[in-house]
Amino acid sequence: xxxxxxxxxxxxxxxxxxxxxxxxxxxxxxxxxxxxxxxxxxxxxxxxxxxxxxxxxxxxxxxxxxxxxxxxxxxxxxxxxxxxxxxxxxxxxxxxxxxxxxxxxxxxxxxxxxxxxxxxxxxxxxxxxxxx
Amino acid sequence: xxxxxxxxxxxxxxxxxxxxxxxxxxxxxxxxxxxxxxxxxxxxxxxxxxxxxxxxxxxxxxxxxxxxxxxxxxxxxxxxxxxxxxxxxxxxxxxxxxxxxxxxxxxxxxxxxxxxxxxxxxxxx
Numbered sequence: 579x580x581x582x583x584x585x586x587x588x589x590x591x592x593x594x595x596x597x598x599x600x601x602x603x604x605x606x607x608x609x610x611x612x613x614x615x616x617x618x619x620x621x622x623x624x625x626x627x628x629x630x631x632x633x634x635x636x637x638x639x640x641x642x643x644x645x646x647x648x649x650x651x652x653x654x655x656x657x658x659x660x661x662x663x664x665x666x667x668x669x670x671x672x673x674x675x676x677x678x679x680x681x682x683x684x685x686x687x688x689x690x691x692x693x694x695x696x697x698x699x700x701x702x703x704x705x706x707x708x709x710x
Numbered sequence: 711x712x713x714x715x716x717x718x719x720x721x722x723x724x725x726x727x728x729x730x731x732x733x734x735x736x737x738x739x740x741x742x743x744x745x746x747x748x749x750x751x752x753x754x755x756x757x758x759x760x761x762x763x764x765x766x767x768x769x770x771x772x773x774x775x776x777x778x779x780x781x782x783x784x785x786x787x788x789x790x791x792x793x794x795x796x797x798x799x800x801x802x803x804x805x806x807x808x809x810x811x812x813x814x815x816x817x818x819x820x821x822x823x824x825x826x827x828x829x830x831x832x833x834x835x
Contacts, residue, residue, distance in 0.1 A: 582790060585765060585769075592771070592772065613769070614748060675746060
């Protein structure tokens with residue numbers, strides 16, 4: 579787990595969205611959602627990748643990992659629920675806000691997970707969207 | 711409120727961004743949970759925290775925070791590239807000996823509003 583470089587992917591996504599002229603609100607929502615997805619990979623998975631696809635009207639973020647998977651997705655979506663270990667909490671994460679934060683930022687959110695294999699989180703942020 | 715005013719009120723030391731003390735902060739957000747920062751901190755906020763790792767810089771970057779103040783006299787470990795990361799994205803970092811509650815209280819009394827919708831003033835007047 580490389581906790582120091584975690585966030586590099588989200589920073590790159592944010593920089594690219596600013597360069598292509600996305601509105602501030604879209605940039606902010608995409609940056610926060612990507613960062614939370616990236617932190618989830620760093621905290622929970624063995625390996626993972628984040629792919630961002632940008633078109634004129636939306637940003638799609640797909641975070642795919644090889645890891646333990648999510649046993650109960652609806653439980654993981656609840657604020658405050660977390661399986662992060664204590665040393666992660668001491669660093670300011672693992673408060674059970676990751677997936678709820680992503681949902682708050684996203685116009686569409688799809689989570690597919692298989693226990694013992696891994697998780698894929700697909701996030702759509704629309705230019706015309708109403709997310710925070 | 712400018713960062714220079716923040717620096718003076720908190721008797722703070724500037725770790726990064728001495729040339730950016732004219733930057734304006736529009737609200738204050740005191741928190742040690744970075745996910746709460748991501749959920750609730752608006753753009754332009756001053757982030758006050760006792761956490762000093764690299765993820766504070768990343769979280770501040772994602773929410774477009776104006777600057778970060780480390781409280782309780784804390785400063786990043788020299789083994790982590792926190793200062794370099796902040797320099798790269800021109801994020802000012804300060805450190806103050808005041809505790810989190812005291813720091814927030816001093817800034818609030820000086821006019822820096824909070825991040826709740828009513829600026830944290832409901833019931834305080």
